Amino acid sequence: xxxxxxxxxxxxxxxxxxxxxxxxxxxxxxxxxxxxxxxxxxxxxxxxxxxxxxxxxxxxxxxxxxxxxxxxxxxxxxxxxxxxxxxxxxxxxxxxxxxxxxxxxxxxxxxxxxxxxxxxxxxxxxxxxxxxxxxxxxxxxxxxxxxxxxxxxxxxxxxxxxxxxxxxxxxxxxxxxxxxx
Numbered sequence: 801x802x803x804x805x806x807x808x809x810x811x812x813x814x815x816x817x818x819x820x821x822x823x824x825x826x827x828x829x830x831x832x833x834x835x836x837x838x839x840x841x842x843x844x845x846x847x848x849x850x851x852x853x854x855x856x857x858x859x860x861x862x863x864x865x866x867x868x869x870x871x872x873x874x875x876x877x878x879x880x881x882x883x884x885x886x887x888x889x890x891x892x893x894x895x896x897x898x899x900x901x902x903x904x905x906x907x908x909x910x911x912x913x914x915x916x917x918x919x920x921x922x923x924x925x926x927x928x929x930x931x932x933x934x935x936x937x938x939x940x941x942x943x944x945x946x947x948x949x950x951x952x953x954x955x956x957x958x959x960x961x962x963x964x965x966x967x968x969x970x971x972x973x974x975x976x977x978x979x980x981x
Contacts, residue, residue, distance in 0.1 A: 802830050803893065803950040811893065817950060818922060820887040831898070831947040834886040837924065838941035840864045840872055841881040872939045874908070874931040882927040885942065889922030893950040897925060900947055907933025910946040919953060920961030 803811065805827050811817040819832060826833040840863070847860035861881070866872045874880060889895065895917035899910050909930040917925065927946065931937045939945070 801952045803952070804830050808832060808950060811890070811950065816892045817890045818888055826944065828947065831949045833900070833944040833947050834884045834888070834925075836927070836939060836941060836943050836945040837883040837885040838866045838868065839883045840866065840929075840939075866939075866941055868941050870940075874929060874937045874939055876907075876931050876934055876936065879912075879928060879930040882929045882939070882945075884925045884927065884946070887922065887924050888948060889917065889920075890950065891920050892953075892956075894919060894953050895921075896949045896951065898947050898949060900944065903945065906937060907931055908937050908945075917948075918961040919957050 808817065808827060809824075812819060812822060826835075841861040842864060843859040844862050848857065851857060851859055864872065872880075897911055897915045897917065899908075903910070909932060910927045912928045912930070914926070914928060917923070929939070
């Protein structure tokens with residue numbers, strides 16, 4: 801069961817859902833629009849001749865910071881990693897990241913497979929931004945780039961994500977959440 805706008809607001813009030821800098825204008829009937837931040841990671845094209853995940857041969861990335869008011873140009877058939885400006889999560893609900901249909905229609909993808917945020921995970925999500933169109937797409941810090949949905953799970957999780965997370969900056973995100981409480 802997905803939460804409606806009414807239920808999302810109730811869950812925010814009870815602190816069952818956390819969304820930094822919540823803005824009611826971005827609340828949709830059953831989702832919440834999240835913003836693109838100004839940090840992007842691009843693969844250094846000449847750093848590695850190939851990627852071999854099994855043998856831990858991975859590409860090197862270069863971080864690009866785009867000042868507010870400026871743009872990042874995502875060229876056709878190119879992918880980059882971006883970050884949400886919004887920090888969010890829930891101990892109680894499953895959070896799902898979805899494309900905005902208006903952007904998908906012009907060829908912008910916000911994730912390949914990383915659309916599921918387990919209960920107990922609080923983060924600024926990493927987007928897997930891809931341009932599947934024939935023309936460049938302009939990305940701007942602060943633009944509404946994706947939406948999150950909240951769904952009720954059948955029972956509390958036995959394994960809390962705070963205990964099993966695998967990503968290095970997950971701890972930083974958790975610390976930030978704890979400080980915001």
